Amino acid sequence: MESLHPRILIVWVFQSIVMAAILGAIAAAIVFFLVEAGMWIPIAIFLTFAILLIVHAILRFRIWRYEIREDELYLERGVLTRIKTVVPYVRIQHVDSRRGPLERLLTLATTVVYTAGSRGADVTIPGLTPVRSESLQDDLKQLAIESEGEDAV
Amino acid sequence: MPYSLHPISVPYRIVQSSLGIVPMLAVVAFVLSQAVGFVGPIFMVLLLGGVGAIVGWQVAYFRRFEYELTTDTFDIRSGVISRRNREIPYRRIQNVDISRSMVQRALGVSELRIETAGGTSSEAHLRYVGYDEAKRLQDALRERERREEEGARDGERERPTGRTIYEITQPELGVLAIASFDLRVASFLIVILTFLGAEAIALLFAIPLDPVITIAAIALVVTIASAILSGGSAIINNYGFILSQVGDELRYERGLLQRYDGSIPLDKVQTLVLQENVLKRLLGYASLTVETAGYGPGQGAESARAVPLSTRERTLDIANQIDPAATDLPFNRPARRARIRYTVQYTILVAVLTGIAFGVQWQFALDYAWWAMPAAVILAPVAAHYKWKHRGYAITDEAVLTRSGFWRRRTHVVPYYRIQTVDESQTVLQRRWRIATVIVDTAGSSGLVGANPIVHDLDDEDATKLREHLSGELQASLIVRKRRRRGVRDRFVQGVRGTW
Numbered sequence: 344m345e346s347l348h349p350r351i352l353i354v355w356v357f358q359s360i361v362m363a364a365i366l367g368a369i370a371a372a373i374v375f376f377l378v379e380a381g382m383w384i385p386i387a388i389f390l391t392f393a394i395l396l397i398v399h400a401i402l403r404f405r406i407w408r409y410e411i412r413e414d415e416l417y418l419e420r421g422v423l424t425r426i427k428t429v430v431p432y433v434r435i436q437h438v439d440s441r442r443g444p445l446e447r448l449l450t451l452a453t454t455v456v457y458t459a460g461s462r463g464a465d466v467t468i469p470g471l472t473p474v475r476s477e478s479l480q481d482d483l484k485q486l487a488i489e490s491e492g493e494d495a496v
Numbered sequence: 497m498p499y500s501l502h503p504i505s506v507p508y509r510i511v512q513s514s515l516g517i518v519p520m521l522a523v524v525a526f527v528l529s530q531a532v533g534f535v536g537p538i539f540m541v542l543l544l545g546g547v548g549a550i551v552g553w554q555v556a557y558f559r560r561f562e563y564e565l566t567t568d569t570f571d572i573r574s575g576v577i578s579r580r581n582r583e584i585p586y587r588r589i590q591n592v593d594i595s596r597s598m599v600q601r602a603l604g605v606s607e608l609r610i611e612t613a614g615g616t617s618s619e620a621h622l623r624y625v626g627y628d629e630a631k632r633l634q635d636a637l638r639e640r641e642r643r644e645e646e647g648a649r650d651g652e653r654e655r656p657t658g659r660t661i662y663e664i665t666q667p668e669l670g671v672l673a674i675a676s677f678d679l680r681v682a683s684f685l686i687v688i689l690t691f692l693g694a695e696a697i698a699l700l701f702a703i704p705l706d707p708v709i710t711i712a713a714i715a716l717v718v719t720i721a722s723a724i725l726s727g728g729s730a731i732i733n734n735y736g737f738i739l740s741q742v743g744d745e746l747r748y749e750r751g752l753l754q755r756y757d758g759s760i761p762l763d764k765v766q767t768l769v770l771q772e773n774v775l776k777r778l779l780g781y782a783s784l785t786v787e788t789a790g791y792g793p794g795q796g797a798e799s800a801r802a803v804p805l806s807t808r809e810r811t812l813d814i815a816n817q818i819d820p821a822a823t824d825l826p827f828n829r830p831a832r833r834a835r836i837r838y839t840v841q842y843t844i845l846v847a848v849l850t851g852i853a854f855g856v857q858w859q860f861a862l863d864y865a866w867w868a869m870p871a872a873v874i875l876a877p878v879a880a881h882y883k884w885k886h887r888g889y890a891i892t893d894e895a896v897l898t899r900s901g902f903w904r905r906r907t908h909v910v911p912y913y914r915i916q917t918v919d920e921s922q923t924v925l926q927r928r929w930r931i932a933t934v935i936v937d938t939a940g941s942s943g944l945v946g947a948n949p950i951v952h953d954l955d956d957e958d959a960t961k962l963r964e965h966l967s968g969e970l971q972a973s974l975i976v977r978k979r980r981r982r983g984v985r986d987r988f989v990q991g992v993r994g995t996w
Contacts, residue, residue, distance in 0.1 A: 414971045425927070427920040427960075429967045433974055434916045459613060459789060460916035460937035461948070490974075 344408045344419075350449045351470025352404050357445065359396030363389050409468055411482060414490070416456065418466065430466055434458045435487040440476045452476035456483060498562040498573075502605050505624040509554045510547075517546050563622065565636055568644060570610065572620055584619055586641040588612045590764050590790030594630045594757040601755060606630045610637070611790030613939060634759055638745050641761070658747065662803055662814055664737040668781075672734060672805040673727030675775040681722035689718070734804040739814075746786065746802065746818070760800075764788045766914050766940035767949065768815050768822050770907040772808070777905065782811040786818065787940030815909065821895030822909045827888035831931050834953035838880035846873045889934075889951040889962070894973075896936065896966060898949040908949035912966065913973035914938050920963045922956065932959035936966065 367389030374380050399422055408419045416430040439455040446452060452473045456466040471479065525539035532538065553576060561574045569583040591611040600606055606627045610620035625633070664672075689697070701710055735752035746760040771783045784803040791800070802818065803811050815822035846869070853866040882902045890897040899907040919935040926932060936949040954962065 415967055421921075423924050425922045427963065429918040429963060431915075431917075431967060431970055433970075458916045458937075459939040461789075461940060466917070 344410045347404060347407050347468075347470030348451060348472055348475075349404070350451055352400060353449060354445055354451065354470070355400035355403065356397055359400050360393055362396055363393035366392050404470075407470070411479075411486075416466070416483065418468070428466060430456060430458060431490075432483065432486040433490040434460070435483060438480045438483045438487075440473075440480045442473065454479050454483075498564040499629075501558055501561055501622065502624055502626045502629070503558075504603050504605050506554055506558045508600075508603060508605065508624065509557070510551055513550045513554070514547050517550070518543070521546055563620075565633075565640065568640075570620065570637060572622075582620070584610060584612060586637060586644055589637055589641060590761070590788045592634045592637055592759045594627070594634065596627065596755045598753050600624065601627075608633060611788075613789035631757070634757070635742075638743065638759065638761065642743065658740040658742040660738060660740045661746075661817065662737075662739040662806065662810075664734060664804060664806075668805050669731055669734065671779060671781055672730050674723075675773065675779060675781060675805065676726050676730035677723050677775060678726040679722070681726045682718050685718050685722055685725075689714075730804075734801075737801075737804050739802055748802065750801075750804070760786055760788060760802075762818065764790070765818065766938045767911075768802075768819055768909040769947075770811065770815060770822070770909070771904065772907075773904045774902070776805070780808055781805050782808045784811050784815050787938070789939035819895070819909055819911065821892050821897075821911060823892070825890040825892065825897065827890045827897070827899055829888045830884055830951075830953035831929075831955040831958070833929055834931055835880050835884040837925075837929050837931070837953070838883050839877045842876035842879050843873055846870060846876060887952045889954075891962075891965065896949070896969075898936065898951050900950060900952055906947060908936075910936055910938055910949050911973070912969040913977055914940075915966060915970045918963050918966045920959050922959075926953070926956075929953075930956050932956040934959050934962050934966075 367385045370388045371382070371385035374382065374384055402422045403420070406420060406422060406425070410417045414431060414433075416432070418426075418428045418430075420426055420428075436457045436459055438457070441453045441455060442451070443453075450473060451469075452471050452475075454468045454471060454476045456468075458465070468476075468479070521539060521542045525535055525542055528538050529535040556576045557574075560576055560579075562572075564571045564573075566583075569585050570589070572580075572582045572584075574580055574582075589610055589612055591609075593609045593611070594606050595609075596606040604627055605624040607624055608620075608622040608630045609618040612619045622630075700714065701707060703710060705713075732752045734750050737748065737750040739746060739748045741747070741762075742759075744762050746762060747757070748760075749755065749757050765786050766789055767787045769785045769787065771785065772781075776782055782803075783801070783805050785800045786802045787800055803814055805811075806814070812822065812824055849872070850866070850869040853869045857864060857866045886902045886905050887900045889899065895909050895911045897907060897909050899905065916937045916939055919937070920932055921935060922932040931953045932955075933953060934951040936951075938949065951959075951962065
């Protein structure tokens with residue numbers, strides 16, 4: 344079982360702070376324009392959400408695991424709802440390697456695996472080094488070709 | 497040799513689009529007339545211009561649309577200004593559907609759609625070809641796909657004769673009308689009623705009767721009206737339903753006003769779904785739908801129907817003919833403690849409803865027996881039991897069967913080799929009860945509306961075992977299929993199969 348690269352925590356913590364800041368800003372706007380109340384409320388909201396979301400991000404990082412098995416890709420993730428997913432290589436339609444601006448800054452990448460499944464729940468593995476992401480993309484592609492299903496549908 | 501659409505499609509499409517623009521033109525003419533002061537002439541000018549443009553466009557559309565059956569693809573070249581050449585490999589075709597409205601039936605034309613997996617809308621849409629031509633295409637596409645799969649051995653083979661599997665009878669149509677009763681229609685009617693406005697409602701309550709009787713009367717009328725509407729639409733949609741097997745393909749025909757002819761290749765069937773709502777179960781009937789990967793979101797909920805309604809036994813028998821894995825098995829129920837959890841959930845629901853009932857009487861100063869609400873708690877264990885009873889799964893050598901829903905029970909038959917991914921999911925609360933849910937994803941279309949094959953609330957160890965079993969069986973079934981394609985006996989599978 345492999346875990347994600349620790350640098351992904353920086354991305355998630357950053358996202359948590361941005362999210363908490365947005366909520367805090369909304370609360371500040373409400374306090375400022377609509378309700379006469381102390382400015383400590385938005386600050387408290389910001390801090391509470393920042394702490395909760397950062398704890399969530401840390402737990403998320405500690406729980407995230409994936410494994411390249413013989414016939415399938417196996418993933419475990421989720422803090423509140425724990426999800427264990429099995430993606431057989433025969434079912435892989437295509438594989439993407441993706442890098443957002445923040446990820447590029449931190450030299451990280453995300454691999455996305457697509458199947459023909461109807462739930463639209465395409466499998467995303469974040470927090471990989473670009474080298475790992477590309478080798479994963481190659482491996483999965485190779486494994487998908489070797490497993491030669493009829494037409495994966 | 498390239499073919500064109502049916503010539504009648506030109507005037508038909510012209511009339512169709514012209515009718516579409518009339519209301520819009522009327523609005524534009526009215527707005528312009530505010531400035532100028534006369535409506536009639538403006539409207540006539542706009543209408544002539546609009547219809548002229550439509551005539552030109554439709555003639556060009558007709559002249560620049562052609563389709564062709566080549567050796568291995570179905571080609572469509574279309575587009576007036578931006579051209580599109582599309583080639584659909586025969587082997588990738590999932591469904592071929594023909595539909596004819598009343599007018600189209602009178603004109604002898606029909607609309608033909610070809611579905612492949614992937615994409616959100618129909619991959620080919622022929623508007624309109626002659627009905628005979630549409631039937632010919634339906635056969636030709638199937639024949640070519642078969643030939644390609646068997647490696648182009650024998651030349652043009654005789655069209656295999658169809659064998660009728662199921663034909664709806666008058667009594668079944670009647671039962672279907674009753675069993676299709678849908679409370680959602682009732683809620684829709686109530687919404688309309690509220691749109692009629694406060695006056696209408698006030699008028700109703702002005703009748704010198706006890707308001708309770710008035711409410712009961714409204715409820716009765718709404719219920720009867722929705723029964724007539726849902727029953728009527730079920731009859732119109734399924735009148736003259738025939739399911740037959742032609743070669744290795746299922747064909748159905750249905751409809752009173754608008755006729756539908758669809759084809760479902762047997763080797764493209766993803767899952768079978770046995771649908772038995774409460775009414776059907778009480779009357780001993782069931783319906784069957786066949787899912788392929790052909791339809792996009794919101795498409796084909798109705799068109800994938802294989803048996804609109806028949807006795808449970810007969811429906812199961814037909815399902816069994818389509819996929820031998822569809823049999824009536826004893827189902828494994830969710831963990832017993834899940835039933836206790838459901839009781840707890842329903843008890844909480846009653847508490848919330850009691851709170852709302854109290855809030856309403858407190859806010860509006862209405863005097864009614866809100867305090868009787870908590871008595872509903874005695875129903876909680878009953879509801880929990882039925883919810884638990886109608887959930888579960890069964891496994892066979894070839895497939896996994898999943899079931900859920902008391903009011904609208906669905907039983908999915910998923911052959912192992914159709915599994916796409918398997919999820920085992922556990923919420924925080926489920927973790928406390930040590931239960932987990934297993935979701936089986938296929939390329940079928942039902943997952944798009946949130947009705948995936950799903951096994952609720954198993955003991956978490958059983959859930960893990962089931963997940964491992966499913967992924968193991970998928971691999972085993974793929975090996976079997978590969979060997980079978982290579983013409984090797986598939987005896988050895990017994991050894992490959994994981995232990996369950």
